[in-house]
Amino acid sequence: xxxxSDTADSPAPQPELDERAVQVLALERRWWRYAGAKEDAxxxxxxxSATQYYQVLNTVIDSPEALAHDPVLVQRLRRMRDSRIRGRxxxxxxx
Numbered sequence: 001x002x003x004x005s006d007t008a009d010s011p012a013p014q015p016e017l018d019e020r021a022v023q024v025l026a027l028e029r030r031w032w033r034y035a036g037a038k039e040d041a042x043x044x045x046x047x048x049s050a051t052q053y054y055q056v057l058n059t060v061i062d063s064p065e066a067l068a069h070d071p072v073l074v075q076r077l078r079r080m081r082d083s084r085i086r087g088r089x090x091x092x093x094x095x
Contacts, residue, residue: 017069021060025070
């Protein structure tokens, strides 16, 4: 009797991102290619204010699904966020 199944060798299916998360990552990947402010692109393509967008973005990049979807972009966005957080925690630079 063969106890192995065909699914034993196949990887577990990755949970998928919802459509808004995919759109947010796509915008982050390409926004700099277009003329105009990023906030305008966010408003036009997603219908979100800048504040709403960054709240959604921070939630998205913390998800394992986003990391699986676009690891290079998500890691870059996480590094940028962490750098900004460290900069704020250090306080203002005094000359």
